[in-house]
Amino acid sequence: MAVRESSRYLARAVPRAFAPSARPQAFLGRRNASDEAPSRRLSDQLDELETASSLTTAVSDSAAKSFDPATRAKGRKTQLPRSRYQFRSPKYDRGPLHPHQPPPPSDPSSRLFVPGPFSLPRAEQTYNSTVASDILTLCYVHTPPGFKVPPKAPRLREWDDSSPYHKNRPLRGPRGGDVLRLLRKPIKFNNIPEIERITVHSYVKGAAQENSGWLHVAGMAVQAISNVRVETFKSKASVATWSIAPGRDTVAVKAEMHGETMYHFLGKLIDVVLPRIKDWPGVKGSSGDSSGNITFGLEPEHVAMFPEIEVNYDMYPPKMIPGCHITLHTTAKADKDARLLLSAMGIPFYGKIVQ
Amino acid sequence: MSMHTSLRRAAARISSSTSTILPTGLPASQVKTTTFVCSQCRHATLLRRPKRPYTFTQLITLSDGSAFTHRTTSPAPVYRSTRDTRNSLLWNPSSSKLMNVEDDEAGRLAAFRARFGRSWDANAPAAELASSGDTKDAATTKAEEEAAKAQAQAEQEEEDNLLDLISSFGQEEPQVSGKKKK
Amino acid sequence: MLTGSNGARRIASLMRPSRLDSGVCISCQETLGRRQYASAAAASELATSSSPNPSTFPVVKPVYTINAGVVLSRPPQVTRDLEPFEKAYHFYQKRLNERLALPFTKYFYFKRGTPADVDWKNKIKERRTPARDIGNYNAYASDAWNDELLLGSKESDPEHQVEALVQDAESTANATSQDTSKKEEIPRPLSRVTEADKKGDHKSLNRLLPRTLYLLVQSKEGYWKFPSLPIEGDETLRQAAERTLAQTAGVNMNTWMVGFHPAGHHVYTNRKPHVDQATGAELHGEKTFFMKTRIMAGQADLSSSVEKLQDFKWLSKDEIAQFVLPQYYSNIKNMLADR
Numbered sequence: 001m002a003v004r005e006s007s008r009y010l011a012r013a014v015p016r017a018f019a020p021s022a023r024p025q026a027f028l029g030r031r032n033a034s035d036e037a038p039s040r041r042l043s044d045q046l047d048e049l050e051t052a053s054s055l056t057t058a059v060s061d062s063a064a065k066s067f068d069p070a071t072r073a074k075g076r077k078t079q080l081p082r083s084r085y086q087f088r089s090p091k092y093d094r095g096p097l098h099p100h101q102p103p104p105p106s107d108p109s110s111r112l113f114v115p116g117p118f119s120l121p122r123a124e125q126t127y128n129s130t131v132a133s134d135i136l137t138l139c140y141v142h143t144p145p146g147f148k149v150p151p152k153a154p155r156l157r158e159w160d161d162s163s164p165y166h167k168n169r170p171l172r173g174p175r176g177g178d179v180l181r182l183l184r185k186p187i188k189f190n191n192i193p194e195i196e197r198i199t200v201h202s203y204v205k206g207a208a209q210e211n212s213g214w215l216h217v218a219g220m221a222v223q224a225i226s227n228v229r230v231e232t233f234k235s236k237a238s239v240a241t242w243s244i245a246p247g248r249d250t251v252a253v254k255a256e257m258h259g260e261t262m263y264h265f266l267g268k269l270i271d272v273v274l275p276r277i278k279d280w281p282g283v284k285g286s287s288g289d290s291s292g293n294i295t296f297g298l299e300p301e302h303v304a305m306f307p308e309i310e311v312n313y314d315m316y317p318p319k320m321i322p323g324c325h326i327t328l329h330t331t332a333k334a335d336k337d338a339r340l341l342l343s344a345m346g347i348p349f350y351g352k353i354v355q
Numbered sequence: 356m357s358m359h360t361s362l363r364r365a366a367a368r369i370s371s372s373t374s375t376i377l378p379t380g381l382p383a384s385q386v387k388t389t390t391f392v393c394s395q396c397r398h399a400t401l402l403r404r405p406k407r408p409y410t411f412t413q414l415i416t417l418s419d420g421s422a423f424t425h426r427t428t429s430p431a432p433v434y435r436s437t438r439d440t441r442n443s444l445l446w447n448p449s450s451s452k453l454m455n456v457e458d459d460e461a462g463r464l465a466a467f468r469a470r471f472g473r474s475w476d477a478n479a480p481a482a483e484l485a486s487s488g489d490t491k492d493a494a495t496t497k498a499e500e501e502a503a504k505a506q507a508q509a510e511q512e513e514e515d516n517l518l519d520l521i522s523s524f525g526q527e528e529p530q531v532s533g534k535k536k537k
Numbered sequence: 538m539l540t541g542s543n544g545a546r547r548i549a550s551l552m553r554p555s556r557l558d559s560g561v562c563i564s565c566q567e568t569l570g571r572r573q574y575a576s577a578a579a580a581s582e583l584a585t586s587s588s589p590n591p592s593t594f595p596v597v598k599p600v601y602t603i604n605a606g607v608v609l610s611r612p613p614q615v616t617r618d619l620e621p622f623e624k625a626y627h628f629y630q631k632r633l634n635e636r637l638a639l640p641f642t643k644y645f646y647f648k649r650g651t652p653a654d655v656d657w658k659n660k661i662k663e664r665r666t667p668a669r670d671i672g673n674y675n676a677y678a679s680d681a682w683n684d685e686l687l688l689g690s691k692e693s694d695p696e697h698q699v700e701a702l703v704q705d706a707e708s709t710a711n712a713t714s715q716d717t718s719k720k721e722e723i724p725r726p727l728s729r730v731t732e733a734d735k736k737g738d739h740k741s742l743n744r745l746l747p748r749t750l751y752l753l754v755q756s757k758e759g760y761w762k763f764p765s766l767p768i769e770g771d772e773t774l775r776q777a778a779e780r781t782l783a784q785t786a787g788v789n790m791n792t793w794m795v796g797f798h799p800a801g802h803h804v805y806t807n808r809k810p811h812v813d814q815a816t817g818a819e820l821h822g823e824k825t826f827f828m829k830t831r832i833m834a835g836q837a838d839l840s841s842s843v844e845k846l847q848d849f850k851w852l853s854k855d856e857i858a859q860f861v862l863p864q865y866y867s868n869i870k871n872m873l874a875d876r
Contacts, residue, residue, distance in 0.1 A: 064688040070680055085682055092399035102402055108633055111402040115633040119412070120623065122423045122616050129749070129876045130612040137829050138796040144565030220645075224428045229406045264425040271417065272436050275443035282445060307413075307436075308429040312646045348445050409641040410634070412670045414702045414726070422726035423616065424699060430646050430657075432669055433706040433723060449791075 121263035123270070123345065131344045132192050138340070139187040155180060182291045184333040193292065193332035193341045198262045200226050201254045202324040205242050208235065208249035218322040219253045224308040226255040226265055253322075268307070269326070270346040276305045282348035285339075292332035294342060299323050418442045599821035601804075605777035606765035606827040607785075608800060608872065609752040609792065609837075611851065615729055617747045617876060619695065625686070628671065628693035632684045635676035641667040652713040659712075660705070669705045670698035699726060739850040742836060748853040749874045752837055753860060754785060755848040761860040763869070765825045766844070774799060778828035785846060787838030792830050799826035801872035803865060827872065 073080075087109045089102045105112035143149075156171035174180065185191060200222050206214035219230045233252040235244045244251060257265050274280060283296040300323045304313060309321065328347075332338040336355045343349055414433045416422045419441040440446040444453045619627075647654040661667065665675040672692040674684065691697045703723050710721035733741035742750065753761050764785040768777040775797050782792060806822035813820050839846045850860070854873040858866050 059688060067687065070683045073680075073683075089402070091402060093402055094399045111404050113633075113637065114405055114407070115630045115637055118410075118426055118627050118631050118634065119424065120616065120619065120627075121425065125613075125616050129617075129874060133874060134795050134829075134831070137798070137800055140796060140798045142565070142798055144562075144569055147565075147569055223408055227408060227410055227426060227428055229408065261426070264427070267423070268415075268425060268427070271440050272415065272434075275440050275446060276436075276438045280445070307415075307431070307434045308427055311429040311431050314648075315645055346440060346446070404637070407638050409638045409667065411668055412631075412698065412702065414699055414706075416724070416726070420724070420727055421615075422699075424695070424702075430641070430667065431706075432702040432709070 117260040119260065119264075121260055121267060123267040124260075124263040127194065127263075127345065131341065132194070134344065135337075135340060136187065136189060136192055139337070141186050182333040184337075187337065191331070193330050193337045195262065195266065195341070195345075196258075196329045196331050198257045198265055199254060199327040199329065200257075200324050201252065201327065202322040203252045204322050205239075205244070205251065206320075208244045208251050209242055212250070213317070214320060214322075215250060215253065217317055217320040221303060221309060221316065221321050222253050222255050222324065225303065225306040226257055227261050228255045228257055230255045266328075266345065272307060273302070273305050274347070277302050282350040283342075285349045285351040285353040288335035288338060288354070290335055292330045292334060292338040293327055294330070294335070294338050295325055295327040297323060297325050599810075600818045601821055602823040603768045604765040604823055604825040605768050605774055605781050606763045606799075606803070606825040607752075607778050607782045607830050608763055608827045608869075609782065609786065609790075609830045609832055610874075611742055611750040611832050613749055613876060614746040618729075624693040624695065628686065629684070631668065631671050632674055632676070635666060635668065635671065635674065636681065643667075653709070656709055656712045660708075669701045739852065742832070742851055744851065745853050748876060750851040750853055751857060751873065752786065752832075753850050753852055753857065754837075754839065754842075754846045755850075757845045757847060759847070760862065761850075762865065763825075763827060764846075765827075767823075773797075774826055775828060778830070782830065785839070785842045785844060786849070787841055789838050790835035791833040792835075793833065795829040795831065800829040801827045801869055803827070803868040827869070829872070 087103075089107075089109055089111050090100050091111070093102055094100065102112075103110045105114075107113060108115070154171075155174055157174070159166035159169055159172060161167075187193070202218050202222055204214045204218045207218070215232065219232070222230050230253040232250050233254060235246055235249050235251045238244060238246050280302075283294065287296055288294045300319075300321045303309065303324055304321050309316065328338070328342060330338040330341055332341060334355070339349055339353065408428050410426045410428055411430055411432075412424050413427045413429060413431065414422055414424050416433065416435045417439045418437060421441070442453065444450070447453055643654075643657065647657050664673055665678070666673075670692075672686075672690075675681065676684075686693055703725055707721055707723050710723070711717075714721065729746060731741075731743045731746065732738075733744035738744060744750070752764065754764050755761050764781055766777070766781040766784060768774070769780075772780070775794060778794065782790075803825045804822065805825070807820070810819040810821045812818070837849050839849055852860065854870070854875060857873065858870070861869075
């Protein structure tokens with residue numbers, strides 16, 4: 001409906017834009033010579049637009065019924081060669097100067113093409129229709145007319161030039177630690193916090209202690225619950241009691257979800273898995289890395305409650321289903337905003353809320 | 356030599372321009388990164404097909420009858436959940452139906468409390484009745500926002516109970532009117 | 538901040554004449570005065586000498602009645618209906634995915650020889666693909682190129698896909714269960730169109746499930762508007778809005794007021810300023826500030842309304858345009874959700 005209406009509005013708005021007005025318009029003064037080029041002229045671009053949507057055009061019934069590409073192709077005496085209807089992308093990228101270039105990754109014939117989205121996730125619709133506007137209203141900060149933001153001291157401090165060696169030194173870090181926290185800007189319509197990605201990470205100590213079977217099972221389980229292929233990681237730290245040496249043992253799997261997959265995972269987690277956990281108090285209020293990413297853990301028996309693992313629970317070797325850490329990365333700059341967003345999406349928090 | 360450098364510059368420009376038209380929604384690992392080669396490179400890079408597990412569409416039916424589809428690796432066409440946000444206490448803190456842990460059909464517990472309990476114990480069922488009036492239209496209750504307010508509500512509930520305890524001290528009828536709509 | 542400086546600041550702000558125009562409200566004036574004193578004391582000194590004292594030159598400003606309005610809304614309850622283009626796009630991407638995703642590992646989910654395995658094999662022979670919602674299509678067959686839907690086909694419709702899923706579940710349950718006499722019945726998702734939609738009942742909260750609904754009331758003159766009442770005494774906007782809600786739509790609602798700031802405002806100027814009997818001030822019109830509120834449970838009840846309201850309706854954004862005055866709608870439309 002919106003598509004059809006927009007063309008109507010366009011048709012009404014365009015003559016108004018080109019009508020001569022008595023008032024000299026401000027943007028006419030800033031015209032560039034390149035605007036006159038045929039490729040940039042507005043009227044030419046508008047001529048290319050079709051006035052009607054292709055979905056509304058009427059097709060005669062006889063034409064629609066007689067169109068059957070499959071039987072038409074079968075009825076051909078000689079079949080077309082495969083190259084006539086199928087393009088195969090080159091297998092290798094041989095550099096930008098090679099005559100045989102692979103198509104861009106957005107092209108379905110490209111080897112790097114990832115199809116999708118396949119649906120409009122429910123959690124995403126909840127966010128867009130309800131949560132985002134509520135957060136915007138909640139976080140509004142009123143500044144009266146004439147209000148000037150008081151200037152703040154620079155975050156990196158100067159050296160006090162008490163020593164000649166201070167010359168050309170890089171600036172000092174903030175007081176009380178060298179960490180530069182993210183700047184929290186006031187939340188406006190264009191920086192409402194949203195969920196950016198979700199990471200499922202599982203550290204499998206059995207993979208280093210016993211055999212790699214633990215890692216394979218963990219990879220299958222994490223892939224099943226997250227719908228994406230997992231990456232494996234080697235240990236960075238040395239754990240003497242588990243006999244794990246850095247750089248030697250592959251001990252962890254991680255799956256990273258974006259976009260549609262992420263929202264499907266979030267919906268499944270909130271609506272089905274978390275309520276089934278017995279006596280689960282919620283996510284701890286002090287969780288978070290103080291830049292808007294919240295992490296919580298699931299025990300192995302909780303991971304087994306995912307419907308994907310439940311459906312073939314017998315196929316996983318007994319007691320080898322891993323626990324995992326789930327990190328919800330948001331675009332919020334502070335944990336306070338991230339918690340507001342996640343609790344609006346349905347994740348409960350408990351305990352002392354650390355801001 | 357000059358010919359060589361101009362070629363290099365052209366290469367760098369082309370590769371950077373191709374990288375800008377890539378869709379930004381792709382994860383960083385799949386987007387081809389621009390490399391500014393300093394000498395002519397003769398090797399070819401294998402374009403690996405991204406590996407993704409097979410996904411089905413599954414219909415999830417929650418305990419209150421609401422249903423939605425999602426993409427999942429499980430081949431089961433329908434998943435019916437018995438325990439979810441619609442009937443768990445953590446997501447419905449004001450629901451009296453879920454709060455009732457003990458079955459007191461015969462009224463024996465209440466009778467015991469009336470005889471031996473304190474006024475605080477006698478107060479509890481009445482308070483629950485008062486709060487059940489708010490949530491009789493459970494279908495329109497939005498679990499998400501309820502959860503956001505859960506903390507505050509729980510605290511207020513406790514406070515109310517204490518206030519009732521103070522106000523109803525020494526009285527036969529506990530004051531229900533102190534409980535207001537939240 | 539030290540508490541000792543607080544009293545000093547208050548005295549200073551009393552001594553210093555306000556150099557703000559009186560169009561700024563009291564709480565904003567406090568904010569401005571505080572911030573400026575804290576940050577730029579030198580600048581305020583300069584301003585003191587230059588600005589005239591407003592108390593000595595009283596500026597006649599038009600006086601308005603300040604109203605607190607409530608935009609009580611019910612968020613969407615179900616997902617929205619997809620556009621035809623979106624349906625077609627999702628369906629086409631699913632068929633592309635058949636070819637590009639890793640093949641389904643059957644042995645990981647079905648043990649060889651079990652009834653479920655036998656049933657799965659029979660089904661695969663019929664529909665040629667593991668997925669149930671993409672129609673009869675095999676991405677690896679010789680006619681895999683024929684992956685586009687023909688005109689009028691139903692496969693891309695979400696209702697059709699859900700029906701296919703439920704039918705598949707039913708047939709699996711019937712084929713794998715021991716007793717063949719009983720037929721398994723799996724409940725379909727409930728209808729997205731409710732009774733209230735069919736009857737055109739504007740008072741029900743169960744209408745137009747995919748849209749946001751707003752509470753509109755009809756004043757005794759017959760105009761439709763959001764509930765609003767004048768602010769009394771020195772209560773804040775939020776307190777006034779809560780009182781408005783209780784006094785117009787009754788207390789039988791579980792509501793949540795979003796934040797402490799209004800989401801929009803509406804100014805109505807009278808043609809002729811009329812004089813208020815109580816204070817003798819000339820009222821030029823009224824300004825209404827709307828607070829955003831969500832309803833969780835309950836229903837509006839106008840029987841105890843102080844304004845003698847006639848009627849109420851739960852309306853979506855485009856229906857509101859048909860009921861309210863055009864001037865009113867142009868003021869409120871930007872704070873209403875499209876969906």
